[in-house]
Amino acid sequence: MAATGTRRDWSFWVLAIFFGLFVVFLYGPMITIYVLSFQGPTGGLTFPLQGVSLKWFGDLFGQARTGDVGGAFSRSLPLALAVMVLTVLIAVPAGLAFRRNFYGSTLIFYAAIASLIVPGLVLSIGTLVTFNFLGLPARWYTSALGAHLSWTIPFGLLIMFAVISRLPRSYEEAAYDLGASRFQTLMLVIVPIVFPGMIAVALFGFTLSYDEFPRSWLTTGPKNTLPLEIWTMTTNVTSPSLYALGTVTTLISFLVIALAIGSIAIIQRRRLRAGG
């Protein structure tokens, strides 16, 4: 510390400035939007603030709403939840399967990684063309769901790889040694140990889907999801309602994260208390 009389090295200041800039660029735009969403009734899209009000939040949900925000949200939230559940149900067993060197595992791994590399807009077009070819209409709960899963499952799989790399086979063997069936081993040993990893997979599944734009672009059909609706609004809405919407959607994201982390804490506490 400076108080001890030692002078800071020049590298400290360089790195401190670098880090400061990093934080400003990371949070600056977000904070700007949150602040501007409380713009006074006479204010515009830019600083300075003309007083403080909740008018733009009211506009968002009121009669004078600026777009189909409620409708978009009522599609984005179930979509993100469905993607979350399906990602966990598919990526977690898939990750566990990769602990055994099954035939074709390398091929499946590369196929999964390839779908992360394909540009989302291209995938969006491809999904739409395929659905047209099959004579199916594009809907948020069919084509968009599939397009999102092609993005979230490989992500979930990569998270599971990190989780299972710290899961030695001896846990299963110990359970088997103590008379547990395969199902008991899975439910009483493996799942509890990888549970935090499953929450991480779920969170990634939710947030990747909730704010996905490119893979939703052509696959949601006639009705927009939230990111598409916001994008549409940026082109024709010129009020701070846009910012209010940003603030609200961020709050929802935080709420989901808090729920997830809170549920981990509750489960762990209950497990400690219950015993046996």
Next chain:
Amino acid sequence: MSQSGEIRLKGVSKSFGDTHAVRDIDLTIANGSYCCLLGPSGCGKTTILRMIAGHETPTSGEITIGGQSVVGLPPVQRGTAMMFQNYALFPHLSVRDNVAFYLKMRGVRKAERRARAGEMLERVQLDHLADRMPAALSGGQQQRVALARALITNPRVLLLDEPLSALDEFLRLRMRSELKSLQNQLGITFVHVTHTQPEAIALADLVVVMDHGEIVQADTPEAIFTRPATPYVARFMGGQNVVTGTVTSAEAGEIRIAGKDGAFVAIDPKGEGAARDATIAFSIRRDRILLTPASGEVAAEPNLVVGSVEEIEYQGSFVKVTMGRDGEPFVVHVPDQVFFATPVAVGDRVAARWQAADTHIIDRPVGAEETFVYAEEVV
């Protein structure tokens, strides 16, 4: 299920793809004995343990426990319990729940399994830590929990995979004697995998020395140490000098051998003699050799090696003096009193003498293919 913990392996082989981990093993481990499988890493000792436990299936051969064939049976039906190398304690369960896991699998009611787990923890002196999570325990405590968790299954065979290797030296010695007294108390069969020679000698009734998937020698620790069957065993067990030479004459009870360092005479306990000109290996225990300073020329005589001191290492109760020879060092363990009465220094010429009776002829003739993979020097 028979209560006998006698283990028999007949013609057991295990290969993983093209790799032969274990080849055609025949072994009988008596009920209630303490058996150590000893060898360098990759020698197949853990594979044998895992096949007995039911975590690997032999590619061919038969395994019986208490006269009953167990290949294909799950561990619980074999009456075996295994203690894993990293203990494999379930990190999400408390110490008590780890120990009670087996009872839970058997559908024992909660109150009863908590009580029985508590009793088992008392037995390993850990009842005061029953509500801790495994991560909050020291290595030695974790090992006791693993032991309690294995013993609550009431096994007739306890399988231990390198149980002491994760502990520090002090704890290792303490747990070693605890394992031995526990085995005496329980009277069940212990099979213990280790790569540490003193551990095997101190604990086992039966030491099984392995190399490249085969059993090289299976015998009492005393026999393994004093009468190693091959140069590999002699070198691996340590405490010996292994010398090769050519037989020059073989008479009843006595064999004369010419080696690089001169003539040796060995007592031939079996009286079988040896073929003239055959190459044989023999071992001389390092603590059965008399070291004297050699000033000037030393007349050649049997059972004598002359050389200069290359290294001196104080070991407490004895001093390890290494003499230079071609190829392999010749080591003498001099009792500390003797050494400090007539000390030698690095570079001194010394003569090492021993009795013909202390020369052990290693049974198996030395072939050109004899390999020595374990390079680590053992005190």
